[in-house]
Amino acid sequence: xxxxxxxxxxxxxxxxxxxxxxxxxxxxxxxxxxxxxxxxxxxxxxxxxxxxxxxxxxxxxxxxxxxxxxxxxxxxxxxxxxxxxxxxxxxxxxxxxxxxxxxxxxxxxxxxxxxxxxxxxxxxxxxxxxxxxxxxxxxxxxxxxxxxxxxxxxxxxxxxxxxxxxxxxxxxxxxxxxxxxxxxxxxxxxxxxxxxxxxxxxxxxxxxxxxxxxxxxxxxxxxxxxxxxxxxxxxxxxxxxxxxxxxxxxxxxxxxxxxxxxxxxxxxxxxxxxxxxxxxxxxxxxxxxxxxxxxxxxxxxxxxxxxxxxxxxxxxxxxxxxxxxxxxxxxxxxxxxxxxxxxxxxxxxxxxxxxxxxxxxxxxxxxxxxxxxxxxx
Numbered sequence: 001x002x003x004x005x006x007x008x009x010x011x012x013x014x015x016x017x018x019x020x021x022x023x024x025x026x027x028x029x030x031x032x033x034x035x036x037x038x039x040x041x042x043x044x045x046x047x048x049x050x051x052x053x054x055x056x057x058x059x060x061x062x063x064x065x066x067x068x069x070x071x072x073x074x075x076x077x078x079x080x081x082x083x084x085x086x087x088x089x090x091x092x093x094x095x096x097x098x099x100x101x102x103x104x105x106x107x108x109x110x111x112x113x114x115x116x117x118x119x120x121x122x123x124x125x126x127x128x129x130x131x132x133x134x135x136x137x138x139x140x141x142x143x144x145x146x147x148x149x150x151x152x153x154x155x156x157x158x159x160x161x162x163x164x165x166x167x168x169x170x171x172x173x174x175x176x177x178x179x180x181x182x183x184x185x186x187x188x189x190x191x192x193x194x195x196x197x198x199x200x201x202x203x204x205x206x207x208x209x210x211x212x213x214x215x216x217x218x219x220x221x222x223x224x225x226x227x228x229x230x231x232x233x234x235x236x237x238x239x240x241x242x243x244x245x246x247x248x249x250x251x252x253x254x255x256x257x258x259x260x261x262x263x264x265x266x267x268x269x270x271x272x273x274x275x276x277x278x279x280x281x282x283x284x285x286x287x288x289x290x291x292x293x294x295x296x297x298x299x300x301x302x303x304x305x306x307x308x309x310x311x312x313x314x315x316x317x318x319x320x321x322x323x324x325x326x327x328x329x330x331x332x333x334x335x336x337x338x339x340x341x342x343x344x345x346x347x348x349x350x351x352x353x354x355x356x357x358x359x360x361x362x363x364x365x366x367x368x369x370x371x372x373x374x375x376x377x
Contacts, residue, residue, distance in 0.1 A: 006244070009365035010144070012137040012358060017119055018127030022086035025133035027070065027140055029365060032078030034143050041065045041083065041139045047179070047350040048135045053188045055204050056341045062088060065136050076140075083136045087129070100326045101334045105316025112327060128249045128344075131351045138354020141361035148364055150224040153357045154178060155349040157191040158309060160200040160216035165193035170221045171305040178349065190349045208342040213315035216345045220245075220308045220352045222360055225295065227286075227303035228371075229363040236299025237306075237363055244355035245310045250344050253311035257294025265292075272304075306360075310352055312344050 005013040009029050016023030045063045050056060063085055070081030099120040102109045107126040111118040118124060145151035156178045158165050167173060177192040189200045207214050230237030238256055245254045262270050272288035279285050288304055295306035317336040324334045341347060 006247070007358060007362040009369065010141065010358065010362040012134070014130060014133040014137075016087075016130055016133060017121075017124045018087075018129040019119070019121035019124075020087060022084055023130060023133040024082065024084045025137045027081040027083075027137050029362075030070070030076050030078070030081055030140060030144065031365075032076055034076045034140075034147055035074055036067075036071050036076050036081075036140060036143060037074055038065050038067060040143060041067075041136050044135050044139045044142075044350045044354065045085070045132065047190075048132060048347055050347070053186070053346070055188050055201065055343065056347055063132055081140065083133070085132050085136060098334055098336065100328070101332060102324050102327070103316060103334060103336055104322050104324055105313070126249065128347075128351075131248065131354075134248075134358070135350050135354045138350070138357045141354070141357035144361045145225075145357060145364060149226050151222065151360060151364075152224055153220065153222045153353045153360070155190075155218055155220035155353040155356075157189050157200070157345045157349065158217045158219040160189065160191075160343060160345055161203050161214045163196055163199045163203060165191050165196040167192060167219065170219060170307050171223050173221065188346065189343075190346050204343045211318060211320035213318060213340075213342050213344075215250075215312050215314040216343065218310050218312060218345055218348050218352050220310070220349075220356050222295070222306040222356055225301050225303070225306055225360060227301050229360065229367050230296065230300040232299055236296075237301055237359070238294075238296045238299055240359045240363070241306075241308060241356060244359045245308065245352060248310075248348070248351055248355060250313050250315075250348070251310050252313050254308065256296065256306070256308045258292040259294075259309060262292070301363075306356075308352075308356065310348075312348055315341050315344055 004015065005011055011028040013026045014023065045065060049063045066084045068082040068084055070077055070079050106123060108118065111126065142153060154173055154175055156173055158167065173192045178190050179187055181187050181197065182194055187197060189197055191197050191200060203214060242254045245251055258270065270292050272290045272292050274286055274288055276284035277287045285303065291304050291307065293302065295302055295304040317340040319335055319337065321333045321335050325331055
């Protein structure tokens with residue numbers, strides 16, 4: 001299978017390339033009756049949009065979505081939802097000089113090996129431009145999980161280079177904390193630690209002047225997720241979340257909860273003690289005093305916040321000269337022209353959120369079908 005679809009109950013299928021006419025997503029499995037309009041999609045599409053600040057690529061795309069089916073009178077109908085986002089500012093001529101050269105860090109060579117030829121304009125299908133369709137689908141998934149159980153997914157920049165933000169309680173970070181600084185100005189790097197923001201901006205600007213790029217870490221948090229989502233073996237919730245995040249361009253590592261920090265801990269330190277939290281007149285909620293397990297135990301959600309981190313590599317397209325070879329295996333050098341992000345993190349945040357929301361929506365619908373709508377809590 002070509003791998004253009006994702007999910008089992010909430011299924012998204014995408015098509016499109018960086019320099020083609022546009023990108024489209026079809027969503028199957030969305031329940032009927034959820035309020036949905038283009039304005040709901042535009043919030044996250046604007047956060048992903050190129051050209052939004054001087055720190056990102058200056059490709060100028062409006063990214064205005066067109067809902068072609070699946071919505072009537074402002075509500076989902078239960079049939080397939082089709083959403084189109086047209087490309088408007090492609091500059092394919094920027095790639096004419098390097099069409100026979102393999103860009104270091106890109107999929108040019110591997111696409112040639114797999115398909116025998118490739119769309120060299122901006123990376124074609126392997127370009128992050130493809131994620132515009134996923135972000136649109138993720139916006140629908142966010143609406144679904146919020147309507148179903150009050151679920152919320154918020155991502156932010158945790159680290160750029162060696163600058164690490166202090167975030168004491170990931171579950172308390174709001175969209176406003178990510179998008180706006182305390183003085184009301186836009187948060188260009190989407191980091192909730194206001195003291196780290198100017199340092200991150202300075203680093204990105206300095207590396208751009210040096211014709212280079214920088215990587216970092218994005219943290220994504222899902223709150224309000226009920227216990228019981230996920231399967232115990234191959235379809236663990238953590239496995240599908242890892243697969244979802246790894247499917248995004250530039251992701252080189254994923255961890256959840258305490259992650260690789262568990263390697264130096266004793267079991268008595270790593271375990272999260274349980275206790276019963278009063279819940280009004282209902283049955284007390286079982287929660288944990290710490291959250292090293294990142295909201296998932298045995299591949300199933302525990303009801304605690306799901307906390308994930310994705311390591312994002314530095315942008316591979318650089319205007320500085322790099323060593324490479326041509327498709328004819330001849331040694332050469334390359335400078336990548338065009339418009340590229342000196343740091344991918346600010347625009348990655350809504351992409352990561354979208355994939356997490358898609359997985360949670362999918363597992364919620366699967367759990368509802370499997371248990372006839374019953375919850376474990």
